[in-house]
Amino acid sequence: MMIALTGTPGSGKTSIAQELLKRGIPVTYASDTVGPYRLGTDPERDTDIIDDERWVSEFIPIEGVVEGHLTHLLPADRIVVLRCRPDILKDRLSARGYTKEKIQENVEAELLDVILVEAVEIHGEENIYEIDTTEHSISECADYVNEVIKGTAVPTLGTVDWLYECGDMI
Numbered sequence: 650m651m652i653a654l655t656g657t658p659g660s661g662k663t664s665i666a667q668e669l670l671k672r673g674i675p676v677t678y679a680s681d682t683v684g685p686y687r688l689g690t691d692p693e694r695d696t697d698i699i700d701d702e703r704w705v706s707e708f709i710p711i712e713g714v715v716e717g718h719l720t721h722l723l724p725a726d727r728i729v730v731l732r733c734r735p736d737i738l739k740d741r742l743s744a745r746g747y748t749k750e751k752i753q754e755n756v757e758a759e760l761l762d763v764i765l766v767e768a769v770e771i772h773g774e775e776n777i778y779e780i781d782t783t784e785h786s787i788s789e790c791a792d793y794v795n796e797v798i799k800g801t802a803v804p805t806l807g808t809v810d811w812l813y814e815c816g817d818m819i
């Protein structure tokens with residue numbers, strides 16, 4: 650069973666993946682697999698350009714959790730979408746020293762549910778497990794992913810409405 654752990658940059662994927670690893674759950678970092686698919690960098694957006702179609706088509710499925718903001722594109726069995734309240738996400742990304750533009754791009758993507766919508770389109774609502782990392786500790790989020798792995802979690806989406814709560818950030 651392959652579980653995708655996805656979410657906007659800063660939503661907490663790496664932190665939760667590290668906690669899962671500590672608990673003995675196998676984790677693959679997508680960033681370790683995209684090297685051959687890197688086409689270059691986008692200087693304006695300060696990000697790598699990845700040939701994601703080829704990456705997805707050539708990805709050899711793993712047993713365990715695959716972490717990264719593109720992993721919902723993979724043919725995973727269940728998709729955990731991490732959410733983060735946009736004002737908190739802004740703080741987390743500012744603390745990293747990201748540019749204003751890069752922060753704005755990611756905050757808007759989170760506000761507009763971009764990853765969640767893509768995940769639902771690809772995998773259907775019945776395979777989506779959404780969790781708000783603003784409201785839960787890293788340990789609680791890892792507990793939840795563990796439940797998703799075991800099959801005891803109930804698929805969920807629509808647990809947050811950032812446009813209602815923080816729409817004035819756009």
Ligand SMILES: Nc1ncnc2c1ncn2[C@@H]1O[C@H](COP(=O)(O)OP(=O)(O)OP(=O)(O)O)[C@@H](O)[C@H]1O
Nearest residue numbers: 657658659660661662663664741782785786787790
């Ligand atoms: N409940 C939580 N779950 C995950 N991270 C949290 C939580 N609460 C606070 N944080 C903090 O938020 C930050 C999340 O950063 P992290 O690198 O894990 O995100 P990411 O989604 O992997 O980002 P990227 O896609 O850029 O790698 C960390 O500093 C972490 O300590």
